[in-house]
Structure formats: structure tokens, C-alpha cells
Amino acid sequence: MELVNVERVRAAQKLLSTVVRQTPMEHSRVLGEIHGTEVYLKLENLQRTGSFxxxxxxxxxxxxxxxxxxxxxxxxxxxxxxxxxxxxxxxxxxxxxxxxxxxxxxxxxxxxxxxxxxxxxxxxxxxxxxxxxxxxxxxxxxxxIHPFDHPDVIAGQGTIGLEILDQLPNVGTVLLAAGGGGLVGGVAVAIKAMRPDVKIVAVQAENAAALPESLGTGSPVKLPGVRTMADGIAVAKPGALTFRHVRDLVDDVVTVTEDSLARAVLLSMERAKQVVEPAGAATIAALMQYPGRFEGPVCAVLSGGNVDPLLLLQIIQHGMRAAGRYLALRLRIDDKPGSLAGLLTMLGDLGVNVLDVEHTRMSDELRLGEAEVSLNLETRGVEHCAELVAALRAAGFTVLR
The missing domain is CATH 3.40.50.1100 (Rossmann fold)
Incomplete structure (x- = not known):
């Protein structure tokens, strides 16, 4: 099959004009501060069916x-x-x-x-x-109907690129989540035809990154397995046609960790006020994991917002741990009345919320007159965690962590 050209993408855009919505483009101050350049979010999570x-x-x-x-x-x-x-x-x-x-x-x-x-x-x-x-x-x-490896599918996804150029004419870099490669390949076709200077970057989950090895060998390579919370891009092998588009048109491929994906979902909710699934937040994860790497203005496409509420709860908790908002501590205290109460009072004075506490006097590691306390705490972030540990040690507590 021949590569898709921009004329085919334009024809797809005309066909879709009464079917899909032109999704909003919103400026993100917080991501701009993290990355050091102007950052805009293309909100395909608000598309019909919740994705592109x-x-x-x-x-x-x-x-x-x-x-x-x-x-x-x-x-x-x-x-x-x-x-x-x-x-x-x-x-x-x-x-x-x-x-x-x-x-x-x-x-x-x-x-x-x-x-x-x-x-x-x-x-x-x-x-x-x-x-x-x-x-x-x-x-x-x-x-x-193949999910990515067909010219019509690639052309349809490429219509996002035409919208980006219309909404952000001076865009410098476009970040796109990549699984099979239909989205990044199609958008690259549209944008490179009119703005070859714009950098197109594919973002893959670290545990489902088939593109780097495929590009290294010159043909699609199948991973032995994929394991990532980003189910939307959990694809073990790029398509034959999409691979050619990526090889010829995409400037860079980056991978993001599971921690970065979780933190990105959390940030999108807290600061961008967008519900985004892990695959849809992969571009935010890239901005957070590689600050300063991408030439601005940057457009990060949020490709989908369909996420199970139970999974979202787990992701939020994972993201809070990754961001230092949850802290698990083990301490040794004096085994006497009032010691635990004094510890908890100190934690409250330090602005920490105690989620749960376990107190034991029975351990081979404890000396006579000692007790061990295990705590799960909610903090304000990494710096607050460091301040908390330092304060506890200064007060004479043995912090085991």
C-alpha cells in the first residue's frame, strides 16, 4: 500500500466535518512552567466516544x-x-x-x-x-476494520494535524501517544506537508515500546509482551504501513515510565481539569519526564479520556505516591504511655494527615522498652516529606523508612 498523502487527509476532513467535532486547544500554564516553553493541549478526550x-x-x-x-x-x-x-x-x-x-x-x-x-x-x-x-x-x-494499519484509518487520524495547524499556526513540536502508529503517522502526514520544520514526537509507554527497536532494525518488531496501565497504546508491534509513516516522518520517539503516566493523569485532573486515561496522558508524562527537551510552542495531544473509575482511583493513588504525596514510614519509639500520642500530635503540627497507623511491641528487632510504629501519611509533596523526616529525627525518633 502507498503512503497516505495530505490530499487524502484533507478529503477525510471534509468527510468528517459533520461527524466529529473540532476539539479545543487549551493553553497549559503549569506544563509551560515545567517545560520552560509555551504548552498547549489538544483535547481529543472531549471527542465523540471520548477519543480520536x-x-x-x-x-x-x-x-x-x-x-x-x-x-x-x-x-x-x-x-x-x-x-x-x-x-x-x-x-x-x-x-x-x-x-x-x-x-x-x-x-x-x-x-x-x-x-x-x-x-x-x-x-x-x-x-x-x-x-x-x-x-x-x-x-x-x-x-x-484494523485499528491503525490502513490508509483510510491513518488519513482519518491525520485530520487532527490539520486542526492543530489551524488552531496553533506557530507550533514547534507536536507530541502524540503511539501504540500501533496510526495517530502519529497520520498527524505527521498532515503537518509535514505544510510545515516540515515542525517536530513530530511519538510517545510510548516504557513497557510497551515497540517503535525504538523497530526503527533500529528497519522493520516492525514484535515485543515478547507488553505490560502497562496505558491499555490504549499497549500494542506489541507497529503496523507495516504505519511503521513506514513513522520511519519517514516522525522526528523522535520517547518512552515514559508507569510512574510518569500516573503522575500525568493526576496532574491533568488537578491542574488541567481534564479526565484523561493513561494512554491519553502519555504526552503530559513526556513533558514532565523530559523538561526542556521539546522545542516550543508544544502541542500535546490528549488522545483519550475513557478510563474505568476503579482504575482511575488506583492510578490517582499511584500518582500521588510517585509525586511524594503519600509517605510510608517505620519508626521506633519509647514503649511507654503517651509516646504514640506525642508522635501523632507532632505529625499533626507538621501538617501531615495520618491515613493509618500500626503499633507493635512484638518484634525480634526491638530492644526492651521499644515499640515500632508503621505509618501511611498524606503529605504536600517531596519537599514536605524530606522536612517531615528531618523533623522526626531531630526530635529523637529512629526513622527506619
Whole structure:
């Protein structure tokens, strides 16, 4: 298949004009301060279905002829592509079957069914789900709608690039989360055709980073496994077509840690007032993990906002620990009346919130007259943690941490 060109992206934009919304572009003061340049957020988490995926899915299905539409479509997805296919198929009057991993987030599962698709929960990983959907397509004749490796899908995702140039004409760098490569490849096509000087940067989760090795070897490489909270970009191998776009058009690939992803989700809620899933927050994670690396003005695309509330709770807690907002301490105190009360009073005076406390006098490590206290504390951040430990030691407590 030939590479997608900007004319194809423009045609996709015209087709999508009554289907998708042009998502907002908002300035982020806090990320600008962290990174040392102007930073803007492209809010695809506010797109229909909660992510950019409706763009490519709709363009792909609109291109089917009447006979193909009558056979229905099938897709495999952890959630966002599933919703894009389900809604697009509903708008076009096409029967849709969507395969999702058994552990797919419940909101994504419910939304996909709500848009009218027949959902089949199969496999523990995306690769297993993808294989099952391909078998289904071969058996039934349904048209397989690939989540990223098709020219129409790439062109549809590329319409975001046209919007970025319209909303932020002087953009210097565009950051995009990358799994299979459809989003970053499509946006690179659109932007490089008109502004070849703009830097396009792909952001991958450290534990699901297939692009660096693939680019190093010159062809798509499959990882032995992926394990990341960012399920939207947990793809073990880039597509053959998307890889060519990335190889030819993308300027840089960076990876981000799980801690950075969790902190980015937390920051997006606290400071940007946006609910963003881990994959959608990958670009924020890159700005936080690599301050000063990217030429401004920077546009960070928040690619999706579909996150299970239970997972979000875990991510927030993880992010607070990574940001030093939670602190676990072990201390030794005198085993006498009032010692524990005095410790807790001191913590309160230091502005610390005690989440839970465990007190024991039974340990082989303790000397006679000693007790051990384990504490989980809520603090104001890393500096506050350091001040707290220093104050406790100055007061004579043995801090084991």
C-alpha cells in the first residue's frame, strides 16, 4: 500500500466535518512552567466516544461499498477503537461485531454495546483478541476494520494535524501517544506537508515500546509482551504501513515510565481539569519526564479520556505516591504511655494527615522498652516529606523508612 498523502487527509476532513467535532486547544500554564516553553493541549478526550478513534474508523467504513456493508464489520480493541467502530457503524447503518479483551474497562465495554455493537469478550491480551477477530472475519465474511494499519484509518487520524495547524499556526513540536502508529503517522502526514520544520514526537509507554527497536532494525518488531496501565497504546508491534509513516516522518520517539503516566493523569485532573486515561496522558508524562527537551510552542495531544473509575482511583493513588504525596514510614519509639500520642500530635503540627497507623511491641528487632510504629501519611509533596523526616529525627525518633 502507498503512503497516505495530505490530499487524502484533507478529503477525510471534509468527510468528517459533520461527524466529529473540532476539539479545543487549551493553553497549559503549569506544563509551560515545567517545560520552560509555551504548552498547549489538544483535547481529543472531549471527542465523540471520548477519543480520536472515531475519525479513522468512520473514514474506513464510509469507504466500503454496498456489498461490503451488507456483510457487516468486525474490529478488535481494548476500548477506544471499539467505540469508534460501534458509533461509526451505527451512523452508517452497518452491523458491527467488536472483540474486546476479557479485562476491557467496564465503561468502554458498556459504551461499545450502547452504540449498538455486538461485543465478544475474548483473550487476555490485545494480540489474542485481534487473532480472534481475524478468524471471525474469515469465517463470516465481515470486513475487518484494523485499528491503525490502513490508509483510510491513518488519513482519518491525520485530520487532527490539520486542526492543530489551524488552531496553533506557530507550533514547534507536536507530541502524540503511539501504540500501533496510526495517530502519529497520520498527524505527521498532515503537518509535514505544510510545515516540515515542525517536530513530530511519538510517545510510548516504557513497557510497551515497540517503535525504538523497530526503527533500529528497519522493520516492525514484535515485543515478547507488553505490560502497562496505558491499555490504549499497549500494542506489541507497529503496523507495516504505519511503521513506514513513522520511519519517514516522525522526528523522535520517547518512552515514559508507569510512574510518569500516573503522575500525568493526576496532574491533568488537578491542574488541567481534564479526565484523561493513561494512554491519553502519555504526552503530559513526556513533558514532565523530559523538561526542556521539546522545542516550543508544544502541542500535546490528549488522545483519550475513557478510563474505568476503579482504575482511575488506583492510578490517582499511584500518582500521588510517585509525586511524594503519600509517605510510608517505620519508626521506633519509647514503649511507654503517651509516646504514640506525642508522635501523632507532632505529625499533626507538621501538617501531615495520618491515613493509618500500626503499633507493635512484638518484634525480634526491638530492644526492651521499644515499640515500632508503621505509618501511611498524606503529605504536600517531596519537599514536605524530606522536612517531615528531618523533623522526626531531630526530635529523637529512629526513622527506619
Amino acid at each position: 478513534k472515531i475519525r479513522g474508523a468512520y473514514v474506513r467504513m464510509h469507504g466500503l461499498d454496498a456489498e461490503e456493508r451488507s456483510r457487516g464489520v468486525v474490529a478488535a480493541s481494548a476500548g477506544n477503537h471499539a467505540q469508534g467502530v460501534a458509533l461509526g457503524a451505527s451512523l452508517l447503518g452497518i452491523p458491527a461485531t467488536v472483540f474486546m479483551p476479557r479485562r476491557a474497562p467496564l465503561p468502554k465495554l458498556a459504551a461499545t454495546r450502547g452504540y449498538g455493537a455486538d461485543v465478544k469478550l475474548t483473550g487476555e491480551s490485545f494480540d489474542e483478541t485481534l487473532a480472534a477477530s481475524i478468524v471471525f472475519a474469515q469465517r463470516t465474511g465481515a470486513v475487518f
